Structures are given as C-alpha cells and as structure tokens.
C-alpha cells in the first residue's frame with residue numbers, strides 16, 4: 001500500500017506527528033488495559049481460594065513470616081513465587097476441563113539426590129526431574145489439560161526468606177517452605193491431579209528400580225492409589241519396552257520408608273500427606289502421586305536417567321497414565 005498514494009510533502013511532518021501522538025496514546029491505553037488485565041487475573045487467582053495461602057499460614061505457624069507473600073484477595077503485590085515457579089499453561093486443542101499439577105522435585109538450593117553415570121559424570125536429581133517435567137508439560141497441554149508447573153527452571157518454588165538458607169543449601173525450615181509453596185501452588189490453581197517427579201537415591205549403587213508413591217491417609221486415597229497403579233504400570237512398561245531390565249519396586253505408601261523427609265515426626269511426604277498442625281496446615285487437596293522412575297545412585301540407571309530419549313519415554317508414560325486416570329473418572 002505504501003507509495004500508491006504519496007501524501008503531499010507539506011502534510012507529512014504533521015501527519016507523522018499526529019500519528020506519533022495517536023500511537024503514544026494508543027500504546028498508553030494498551031499498557032493500561034494490560035495492567036488492569038494482569039491485576040484482575042491476579043485478583044481472581046488469589047481471591048478465588050477457599051482459604052488463606054498456605055505459605056502465609058505455614059510461615060506464621062512456624063514463627064517466621066513468609067516474605068513476598070500476597071495475602072488472599074489482594075492484588076498488585078509481589079508474587080509469593082519465584083520467577084519460573086508456579087506457572088500455568090493453557091490446554092491446546094480440545095479443553096478437557098481438568099488441571100494437572102506437575103512438580104519437578106527439588107531445584108534451586110536443593111539438588112536432590114546425586115549420582116554418577118557409568119562414565120563418571122556427576123548428575124543431579126533436580127536437573128532430571130525438570131527435564132522430565134518439561135517434556136510432560138507440552139504432552140499434557142496437547143492432550144487438552146491445563147498444566148501447572150511448580151517450576152520451569154532451576155529455582156526454589158516460593159520466594160525464600162530469612163532462615164530459609166543454610167549457606168548455599170536449604171535450612172530445614174527452608175526445605176519445609178519450599179514444599180509448602182508447592183502445595184500452595186497446587187491448591188491455589190485448583191489442580192485436579194498432582195504428579196510429582198523425583199528420582200531415587202540409595203547408598204548401595206546396586207539398588208535400582210521404579211516405584212510410585214501415594215498416601216493412604218487422605219479422603220481421596222482411593223483415587224491416588226488408582227493413579228499410582230496406572231503410573232507405575234505405564235512408566236515401568238515404558239522403561240522396559242526396549243528390553244531394559246528395570247526392577248519393579250511397585251506402588252508404595254508414603255510412610256515408614258525411613259526417609260529423612262523432615263526433622264519432625266511426620267513420616268508422610270509433604271506433597272501427599274495429611275495436615276499435621278500446627279507446623280503443617282495446608283496439605284494438597286487433590287489425588288496425587290510421586291513417581292521415582294530410576295535410581296540416580298545406580299550408574300546403569302543414571303545412564304538412562306540422563307538420556308533425553310528415556311526422559312521422553314517417562315514423560316509419555318506419565319501422560320498416558322493421566323489420560324487413563326481421567327478416562328475412568
């Protein structure tokens with residue numbers, strides 16, 4: 001179009017100035033609209049919660065306020081989550097009207113379990129969980145689910161406060177806050193299902209295998225168990241598909257595993273277990289499991305865990321299990 005109707009030269013400066021003025025006004029209006037939109041969205045997100053945010057409740061019950069926390073119903077305050085944490089992804093294609101919370105375990109000051117490949121390469125659980133999570137996210141979106149990622153990068157989930165770090169690592173309190181932040185994100189986004197992705201670790205490098213964990217002490221434990229069986233079946237089947245010999249450690253409950261989860265006599269996994277007032281008041285409110293497909297401390301399995309193709313197999317198996325779960329509901 002340009003050039004077909006040349007404007008008279010003497011009009012041009014005024015024309016351009018006017019356009020620039022209109023352009024500026026339009027830009028300002030769009031910016032304002034965008035700001036109002038963001039504020040409304042945040043307000044809707046935080047005011048639709050049935051209760052005050054877990055991070056705040058936990059912080060006060062633990063005797064330390066959680067910094068950066070947005071009180072319920074407020075807007076325009078800093079997010080209680082780090083950049084790249086608690087991120088919502090819309091469904092692509094047909095909307096299944098269901099939200100899946102995907103939690104790549106650890107991250108930021110928390111490496112998780114460490115291990116070595118057969119070639120002697122040091123690997124960190126936090127990187128492997130994120131790799132699988134980031135492969136699972138688009139698969140679930142394409143299947144029509146809203147996906148909430150607890151994190152999409154190497155970060156703690158909630159913003160950290162005083163006492164949350166001990167040197168470069170989490171303090172016990174900081175680890176609690178990080179887990180409570182994941183719970184808060186799952187609850188605030190009204191997730192229908194929780195998939196926690198971890199990798200196992202053990203002192204004996206000959207120990208390996210896949211297992212899926214659920215909590216038998218929740219109102220929705222029957223659904224969690226059903227999901228756990230689907231996840232264990234599909235993930236193990238996926239890993240064994242190429243003739244790999246992965247031991248089946250089965251579906252296990254989240255108590256009595258001797259895991260040093262917290263320094264308290266709680267026993268459950270915080271992302272799956274029930275409340276334990278006063279220190280833990282906001283458990284996750286949806287069926288969920290934690291899958292541990294491989295041991296990073298087994299060099300043979302570490303080789304698989306770092307393999308992008310194997311990570312894709314795990315992600316596809318998890319997506320299939322989610323599909324099967326919702327197909328039966």
Ligand SMILES: [Zn+2]
Nearest residue numbers: 105112198199
């Ligand atoms: Zn872990």
